[in-house]
Amino acid sequence: MSTLTFTTARASADPAKTKTRCAIVAVFGNELSATAEALDSAGTLRAALKLGDFKGKPGETHMLPGIGNAERVMLLGCGERAQFNPAVARDAVQGLSTALNACSTTEALLHAADMLGDNVEGAWLLELVARTITVGSYRYTRTLSKPKDPLALKKLAVNPGKGLSSQKAQTALDQGAALGRGINYTRELGNLPGNICTPTYLASEARKLSRGNSKVRTQVLEEKKMRELGMGSLLSVSAGSDEPAKLIVIEYRGGKSGSAPQVLVGKGITFDSGGISIKPGAKMDEMKYDMCGAASVLGTLQAVIDMALPLNVTGIIAAAENMPSGRATKPGDVVKSMSGTTIEILNTDAEGRLVLCDALTFARRLKPAAVIDIATLTGACVVALGSHASAVYANNDALAEQLLQAGTATHDRGWRMPLWEDYRKQLNSNFADLANIGGPEGGSITAACFLAAFAEGYPWAHLDIAGSAWNSAPKGATGRPVAMLTRYLQDRAAG
Template identity: 45%
Template sequence: MDFSIKACNWNRATQTEMLQAQSNCIVIGLFEGSSLLGIAKQIDQAMDGAVGRLVKAGEVSGKCGVVRMLHETVGPSAARVLVVGLGPRENLNAKVFTQATRAVARALLITPTLFPRIKNVCWTLAQECSNELAAAAGVRLSISLMREIAYQFTQLKSTSEPSQARPQKVIITVHAADEKNAKVAAKQGVALANGMDLTRDLANLPGNICTPAYLAQTAQELAREFALKAEVLEQKQLEKLKMGAFLAVAKGSTEAPKLIVLHYQGAAAKTKPIVLVGKGITFDAGGISLKPGEGMDEMKYDMCGAAAALGVLRVVAELGVKLNLIVVIPTCENLPAGNAYKPGDILTSMSGQTIEVLNTDAEGRLILCDALTYVERFKPALVIDIATLTGACVIALGHHHSGLYTKEDVVANELLAAAAVSADAAWRMPLDDEYQEQLKSNFADMANIGGRPAGSVTAACFLARFTQAYPWAHLDIAGTAWKSGAAKGATGRPVPLLTQFLLERATR
């Protein structure tokens, strides 16, 4: 889909001027409990009062996410009007806008199958944004969400399926005062969608294709495309660094572990970088503490943290964001074998701290702890790790919010604000020192699990022991990185959240 921005004052427009967008479907929003104003009023007049009559009859609703296609002609080019409810005007925010936009996107991706003439769409929803949700944010959400709904993963099917029908051009109208910012936001929306596509493609690939070597190859291709500095540390280098925790997890697999390091420099060399550390377990069988067979196929998604880190980097590089960003990805498989690490083993991490293994399925924190020690050399302004770390986080937050853990209040507030603007929800969880007691071991400095109570919290507390040298935050995305069932597939989260956070950081 091709997206463009057009400034339009609908309150002053004549019917001819409105239709200069040359669309054959105009998308308009309707607020619940409000009279027809602005765009909706002009469209209603162009349709001889049809919208108002349908509202009065209860056939068109302002309830958020409810859509209705009107087939009465609105001039020579726009043969249809798609109306979507936006809820009460005073409640319009990123979350509400996202719900409405997804409903419209689904309608547009299905309707052209029945009405193939819908190729060009005039999208007016961003003009309804005000107060809490700026027009630029509405533009960015409109583009990224339409691309999200349009996404398909068909690369591995032997026979081609009928391609999903979709509009070819989408003209997003904005008020003249918002045009400059809207054009910037449109570029951001396209870049964000590209980053999310990369994240979803990597995550949806099966473990026999997306191996640690494949992730490293993808990272190197990304580096070549955007002139980034790339380094891939191999087994012997990891041994020299004494990454005992990371190497132990990798022992049961014939796939060699790798530590991927990518550098993006968008600011002065002396500017401290932000570092993203992405968990890259390309398949997690649980090791000796074997997972149940049911649903184990979804453990190809245990590298979604790594995929998200690469997706965010792609967005930042495409936009030329003015900050320095480093992505570090420890990647390996966690499989059972005769030489696999075992419950009861004691590992020495790169930091020198020792770890008693009580469960080999708590492996993510073991590869991350060495990566978190490694990044000290970069003297980072902030480190954020991204990981499908615990099933306990899914129990605590379900599939709506990513878990956010940090002792840095300013960072937490920034990330939560970015989550709100990007409609990529996160929830701050506790990280109190009292939880550290659960990680006590009789034989090592710590155990790798703290028991069932507050399992996601104790996992974060484990990681916190390796992050004393810099400000740090942890995102547990076990409940948000992919969907199961009929809608099975990667979501691309938390790429929107982190992209928004970095865009805000770059303008500080």
Template identity: 50%
Template sequence: MEVSTKALVPEKQKTACLVVGVFADKDPGPQANRLNDATDGQLGRILARGDLEARAGASLLLSGLNGVAAERVLLVSMGKGEEFNDKAYRNALSATGRFLASLKADEAVVALADIAVPNRDLAWHTRTAAQLIADAAYKYDVPRAKKEEETRGVARVVLGFALKPTADATRGAAQGLALANGMSLTRTLGNLPANVCTPTYLGETAKKLGKAHKSVKVEVFDKAGIEKIGMGSFLSVAQGSVQPPRFIVLKYNGGKAKTKPVVLVGKGVTFDTGGISLKPGEGMDEMKYDMCGAASVLGTFQAVAELDLPINLVGLIPATENMPSGIATKPGDVVTSLSGQTIEILNTDAEGRLILCDALTYAERFDPACVVDIATLTGACIIALGHHTSGLLANDDELARELQDTGVSAGDRAWQLPLFDEYQEQLKSNFADMANIGGRPAGTITAACFLARYTKKYKWAHLDVAGTAWKSGAEKGATGRPVPLLFNFILQRATH
């Protein structure tokens, strides 16, 4: 999809579809008032009938309005003006995006981006608009015997403004489109079946990213290379699978040479059976999504490289399957991590932390400004926060606040949970430095406590996205989260 910005007179814009925001108050807003004048009050009479619901995101399609050059006019409710906020704006844009994705037309004009949202600048408006409209157009290419012949969805979207859009507005639109492109990569990797998206496939995807963007350097370690590094904990998870593991290192150097990088670490378990501690069969197909942390790192790199952001960024992805076999790690086994600390594996289904701990130790060599790991780590996080909010734990409260505030701005929220020392007691082991689980109580917190033992040399935050990285049921599929949070976090650091 192409997204551009320009000044225009709504009623004179020749386009397949003109999208106009309408407030559910006595004053429907400037664009609606203009169209009402252009139609000699026809629009006002339509609204007076109550055909457009008041809730933000409701819509009404009109065709052949006298005095309007557009073939169609989509009225989108912004809700009540006094209640208008980020959520209402996003609801309106998401509804717009869904409609445009179903429209059989080349171009549409969206006159929503200059409707003022409290406490948000113009770049935020256009970034959010471009992201949500482009993301709504995402389609997974399902392998079917017979392909759908008809293609729908607009190819070009113009964000229209009453006045000439500023450089910030244009820049914001480009940022939003890049973000949507990164989310698209993340969603596709998550949606691919595990017999396609293997650790090797993730490595090849990273290499393609490096070939497409000269600013991205990629190194992929095979099993022998991982053994040479000394990642014993990571390899203990990989040893039960015939699929060879990969350790993927991405480097983006867009900042000054001596500036410390931000390091992103993504859990890349391309399929998780639970290993010897086998999961229940129901719903196990969704364990192909256990690599969404890795996919979010690749998607974030895609967006950052597309924009040539002035920042240094490192991505670390330990990728493997977790399978049961005659040579798989067993409960009670003790392994040695890259840090030298030993781990008693009480449950082989707590494997994500076993691969992440070695990657977090590896991160030390980059002398990072901060490290953020992203993982579909614990079912306990879903119980605590549901599917709306990602879990956030950190050894630095300032970093945690930065991520939490960024999540609010990006519409991709996270919530901080405690990381008190008292929880570390649950990881005690009689046979190693620590156990890999701490029992049922506070499962998300004790998982982060385990990781915290490997992050003492830098500022670190952990995002548990088990409840937000994909949806189940009728809408089953990867969401692309938390790429919006990560991208906006990096964008803020790059531009301030």
């Protein structure tokens, strides 16, 4: 885990006199920022621009030998000043993160005041900086004998200028770093192989969140308890595996006692072979990522705990492994869910909805303010939206809009999809109350319609993250939608 820290530098400090191992200054096209001009008494930076090797494009960087009390100076391209906006700022900060990863400096000072203006707000930019650089510091090392070198940078100071108080600046940096750590935690869990990250492992990770924190309580329901509760749908998925299923409940009590919690429900299929409806061999290794919904619940809760948000949040993780064996559920079997609804299992590879439906029924016991489930649910979602947006389904327009706004604010975007009765009819069965698949058309929608049948009586949203939770090239978990979920919860905490 990174030991990277972020601090606020004094706004009144003279950049030419400030001692640092790496001063980072903005350049807009071929125009030096005010801070860069103040630093460039000998004309070194202007001379570098005249050479033409550095164009000042968004995210472009150029390292120069030290000037004054700065051992190095990094030029950070921000594009044309008139066109500098949040989208360009994201490109610039991503370029900064990449450059710092390639640099050996252990400390740096970012002069951020020149990047602020009517289109780019100070707290937003500082949160973006801390989040992006923290996410960029992630290295997967768990199963590598020769992992990549860690990020050399240990401390980044940020000078926000005089437009933002030191307290607000530090809060923005702290929240951005907390979000980045939550995203990285989610990525780490997703990247672990299925022989390490089992349902039992997820339960142990959940318990770690509550250690030493009186505001967090973790409870793990074993299969015996699930049988007593009537969770026949969830248990039908783990029937063919030697790994026991777990229903993990993590309660964060940061709000008023008795206040209705925001509930996050994560699909935790730690490996999905498809069961008896076994998947093709190509890319089956990527089915270790089928627990990324659960990982996002843990990552979001970690961020919420680190931020000490004043609200109540409960995470529910339905964890199981889907494997074929003589005990496995077969196509055509009928099971009874916790709600009493019977389900004809036409395809055992449509298992995520089978664990989630019992978790959604369990969530009703908590008298929630809202419930959001997160799942790598359908390949159809990947076909529909690719990797750029998570699919958003909801039975409540206000909840849907809140999630979409949170996604836009964090660039962890979603796209709303329909939940029409026309699609719901595709789940009709001659032998049970519902079938677990609805045919080849609108697969992501019919899956959401299935879940909607178990989410009546409270505001509910479903995020299908099958396209956004991981990348195939280069392979790795993305940590989405932790940013969207955390911002949604920050907004609810702010009232």
